[in-house]
Amino acid sequence: MATAPALQLPDVERMTAEESLLWAYEQFGDRLCLTCSWQKQSSVLVHMVSELGLDIAVIELDTQLFFKETYETRERLVERYGLNLIQPHVLTVAEQHAREGPNLWERDPDRCCHIRKVEPLERALGPYDAWISGIRREQALTRKDAQRVEWSERYGVWKIQPLVDWDAKRVQAYIVVNEIPYNPLHDVGYPSIGCIPCTRPVVRGEDERAGRWAGADKIECGIHADSPGGESARHEREPGESTLGTSAKTNQSPTQSGGA
Numbered sequence: 407m408a409t410a411p412a413l414q415l416p417d418v419e420r421m422t423a424e425e426s427l428l429w430a431y432e433q434f435g436d437r438l439c440l441t442c443s444w445q446k447q448s449s450v451l452v453h454m455v456s457e458l459g460l461d462i463a464v465i466e467l468d469t470q471l472f473f474k475e476t477y478e479t480r481e482r483l484v485e486r487y488g489l490n491l492i493q494p495h496v497l498t499v500a501e502q503h504a505r506e507g508p509n510l511w512e513r514d515p516d517r518c519c520h521i522r523k524v525e526p527l528e529r530a531l532g533p534y535d536a537w538i539s540g541i542r543r544e545q546a547l548t549r550k551d552a553q554r555v556e557w558s559e560r561y562g563v564w565k566i567q568p569l570v571d572w573d574a575k576r577v578q579a580y581i582v583v584n585e586i587p588y589n590p591l592h593d594v595g596y597p598s599i600g601c602i603p604c605t606r607p608v609v610r611g612e613d614e615r616a617g618r619w620a621g622a623d624k625i626e627c628g629i630h631a632d633s634p635g636g637e638s639a640r641h642e643r644e645p646g647e648s649t650l651g652t653s654a655k656t657n658q659s660p661t662q663s664g665g666a
């Protein structure tokens with residue numbers, strides 16, 4: 407656990423997304439990075455950084471289990487914005503099968519997320535002092551207390567979250583107005599998009615993240631947890647509520663389009 411270095415924080419909660427990016431760039435320079443998993447928030451932030459003319463490293467958190475639409479979205483954004491992606495090493499799926507047994511995501515999704523997301527992120531953040539992510543408060547109860555700027559003891563970096571107070575409508579409007587490429591799965595029932603084995607579309611009335619790890623009570627991959635073991639962030643069940651099935655997630659706070 408790393409303690410926060412001294413930092414003179416302005417009133418970041420009153421800043422716009424753009425102002426917070428400009429402040430972070432001025433503060434951290436080339437020790438600031440942006441992570442992308444190619445959901446809508448990635449599209450917004452890549453565009454915003456480009457519009458502001460900021461030279462910020464972009465780290466791709468690719469589990470190698472994304473949908474083809476996700477990879478196509480990545481290619482469109484790379485081409486349009488001239489991105490030079492940093493891609494941390496991840497075990498191939500075959501290597502994971504050999505080491506951990508087949509389909510680890512079915513038996514132990516927390517460990518699978520740790521291997522394919524958390525560990526690569528920890529390594530990738532090594533050279534940086536600050537990390538821009540696209541999480542938003544309304545996405546889940548687990549994110550409702552997110553701050554625009556907060557210290558991560560786990561990773562030893564400042565987290566910059568420019569879109570923390572944006573709702574899904576605002577994200578969509580920004581994308582439409584600026585004609586930014588985005589993941590088309592968002593238009594066909596996937597408000598939150600992760601790996602193929604752990605993502606399904608949602609139906610009307612379901613929480614946005616009901617389609618992530620459906621059938622289990624896992625609701626976070628763990629990269630935004632501030633302590634080791636955060637992969638197991640769970641939906642807090644009501645007495646008598648099932649531990650399995652989508653019903654376990656439909657009572658979360660109203661959320662919209664999702665982050666990692």
Ligand code: SF4
Pocket residue numbers: 469471511514515516518519520522523600601602603604627
């Ligand atoms: S989302 Fe599923 S497949 Fe992807 S890393 Fe986590 S458990 Fe593994």
